[in-house]
Amino acid sequence: MKRKIAAIFAADIAGYSRLVAEDEEETLRRLASYREVIDDFIAKANGRIFNTAGDAVLAEFPSAVDAVRCAIDIQESLRTRNMAYPPSRQMSFRIGITIGDVVERDGDLLGDGVNIAARLEGLAEVGGICVSRAVHEQVANKLSVQFADIGAQEVKNIPMPVHAYMVAMRREDGSYATPQLKKIAKPAAAPHWMWPLVVGVVSVVAIGVGGFLYFAKLETGQVKSTAASSPPIAVPSPSPTPAMAAKASMSAPMPTSAPTQMAAATPMPMAPAESNGKFPVDAVPFIGERQRSFLSNEYSTAGDYKAYALNIGGFYGSALNQSTEEVARNAAVDQCQKRADAAQSPRRCEIYAVGNKVVYSHGSPPMPPQPWVRHDSTTERPFAPKDFPMLRDQAKTRLENIYAVAAKSRTVALGPGGQYFMALGATSVDDAARRSLESCGAIAGSPCMIVAVDDVFVVPIPTLLRAVGFFHVATHPSIIADARDDVVRKLGDGMGWNAVAVGTAGRPGLGIKAVDEQSAVNGALADCGKHDRDCHVIAIGPFTVAPTN
Template sequence: MAGQTVLKRKIAAIFAADIAGYSRLVAEDEEETLRRLEAYREVVDDFIARAGGRIFNTAGDAVLAEFPSAVEAVRCAIDIQESLRTRNMAFPPSRQMSYRIGITIGDVVERDGDLLGDGVNIASRLEGLADVGGICISRTVHEQVANKLSVQFADMGAREVKNIPTPVHAFRVAMRREDGTYAPPQDQKVAKPGGARRLISAVAAVVAMMVAAGVGTALYLDHRDPPAAQRDAAKSAAEALARLSAAPAKQSPQSPAAASPSPAAATAAVEPSTSPQPAGSPSSAAAPEKFAPEAVPFVTERTRIALARDYVPAQDYKAFATTINGINAYVSGQPSEEAAKAAALEQCRQRVESVNGPRKCDLYAVGDSVVYPHSKPPLPPQPWVRHDPSTERAFSVAEMPLAHDAGKARLEANYKPGRRSKAIALGPNGQFFFGVGADLVEDVVRRNLEACGAQAGTACMIVALDDTFVVPVPTVMKATGFFHAASHSAIAVDAREEVARRLDASPSGWNAIAVGTGGHPGYGLNGDREETAIGGALADCSTRDNDCRVIAIGPFTVEGN
């Protein structure tokens, strides 16, 4: 009959996610919460799409999706929780934004793209049973995935849930804690007296390798200086895994090729260069750092997830090597420690050669200890990107600050036509890294800042994101370096602190600083244009000093063109 809605019944794996305490977060800071929700949803949507899922409904902070496979649904949920847990580490506990996720397999009815039925309702109830940042699955899902994923489950027994006539048998998935250790899934008191309590050991063969650096991702270097640094690591994930299982899973020895990411998983291309690898000082710590995947610099979030899944639980002998471009390789099950180190380095070198890259491979970890010989890449304070419509404008290679002609030529040839997501990190002496074709914006921003900081020996800044300058880039005057009020010799010593304070209090719009012969500053703050800020700074300076000149615009020191 014309106009009649077509109903289609099918079996599907249903995924339901909701942010814990979302109403409280909105009440405390609505704008910041909504901005972060948008960023977190990009992560969630990306993982769902890549796992073959389809989002069929959203409402506020909730996400409902269907998957053709229970294994892919659970694997996707773990990826999401691991990725968002890392992002939450940048925020205090009271402002962390964590999902609860529930998954079941059920009979559903499809109507105009939406799904209805008990399968959707049960997934939503399971989500309510999950821990904050955790995953809860039904028995039907557990039966499908228990021997296919190297994670553990706790039997929660049959649980009475709202508006479902029969108890739902639920299982909790073991998730990593904030410090990098695994939280052993604990049995809970169940609603049904006869509910079984048992911890099921489901550590299986190594999960299929996740693409490590995002296919199509590329990091390019203009030029570079010293040093680089050893990451602070959290608790040993290997020790935590041992707490999850009384006896470690037995693994067969792996060849270097089998245990390492493919060349395409590292970087798609590297800018040719003969510059030396940074020569940071070896760590002087008495005890080695414990390896923690979320602390590994230069690599993508997908590589970190793969390391947590495959490298951390692997038995010795094992090793992991990387370059500052994120090209990496790891091996496990080798006959000796020396064999593991040699195999990891060799696989890493082969990948570098396959993309004609000049980067030197360094051992980052041997066994469960960090052995990286360089220092920690310096990073700027968060947020790494602050959007301001009053200063943002279309990216132009000709206007790229501090860059030399050769560097601009590389940007024209590689960055400008590059696929999104892409970003440029700039150092104070004109060195810059850029990446193109990344899966996640946050990933390409972090990796470029780490690589640029390692080479510059100081924190860099993101100047361009996709096809937009995201900092005030001067054109009326010429940028000559980074502006630091506390150390700028043209400003009177007793005025530097005030300059820094007033700039910190003016994070938006165009800001300019002028000084006269006596070092007394003049301010042009929150201007709608570069010219407005310049004129305001000169006018203000002239009221308290002579021969005033502009020394800073936005984050840059400047001079006349």
């Protein structure tokens, strides 16, 4: 036997026994699939699995930084895989990490370090990560990760409380979820001599409170409430308010020089359906076809009281056959928010409909004109996260860990300010495209475009220059006003490789329907040089471009 210091990683499935009891074969099959993901991440992070038992995984890492980074990658990847399943069938892990002195015997590790990691795993939230203070001290200034200090925790079979921290998991928009604080270790018991005093004080207070309540009841017992019962008002989400759809051509979207924060748009409410009329199923945004089928077959035909809630991330909740309208509202929002919280969605749920009447105040999300996806063998190429335009490295990593491994059909929609949204595991490409465009449009406040479908880029992706925004011919300041309509007409349907160049006088030159990017660029520069000087390329495909440096 030999001793060593190691970062110990412990993972376990939350509610594993229930999952097995409900469907053993399917649970074991998915466990094997999820274990492949976990094992691969651990190996890539220089970790070593030293023990497994059922649904548990124990691994060691040479550093706490490697262990925490690996745990975050695992949780983000598995969270996305879970989105294809209903909440009751999602397979979520808890992970605990500590640094400790362990004993190695025949490849296995033993000691307090292993035991503490297992206890920290039990403290973690479902889909979350809990680490010891030693780990926090090692990684706090080395990883862009936020922590919530939950203080000293009493854990089973460990004599001293363990000071622990929750890792705040990153959401889709780059913000962080706030972990729920666990119960802090109990303070030392009060001396025995204090109990008579405490009992006496409590008794006196109880007598005083009882007398007050008795006389208060006498004064108010005959008063009847005259306030009419009214349903609670849906509180607007702190997310940006989506605007109504703006008429915009996908061949000429609004330009932007860098990712920017969206200004709140003025909401324009939908025309609500009559409370006793047919529920407008086809108008409900953000949801997939399976949920739309539920609305058609079950929600629409159910009697009052009922309510439906959703958020722009595509999470939903419903309540049917409730005792009152208020109960239905609260139950629908609560169900939706639990689903959103379980997936760490940053968006709040709101009431969409009460009965068959739409009460959602934000209107329809801005959408581009159809077709949303146009296939062109000249410009399509295999999807590669590192080449995705206008996104930061952090977002590209998410695409690699989440989108690239997710079930089909899947799409990524991109907004003019660098906003993006992934729709995964949809029933069809059209369903995935609609959902990603609706959610992206609601976040961005303007129409987005589909950049990737399954494993293919479906728009021209510049490689010679850097994409910095959407190219909107009609308002681009580099092109003189009297030439813009002609550029729009010549670009036409936007098929093939297209490039636009301008010179000092703002006279545009075009390279249209070229067979490759370089040919389009050369054609645009040559055309511009015929009637202007010092020409440079300002657009390739649907993107405004700038030098790579």
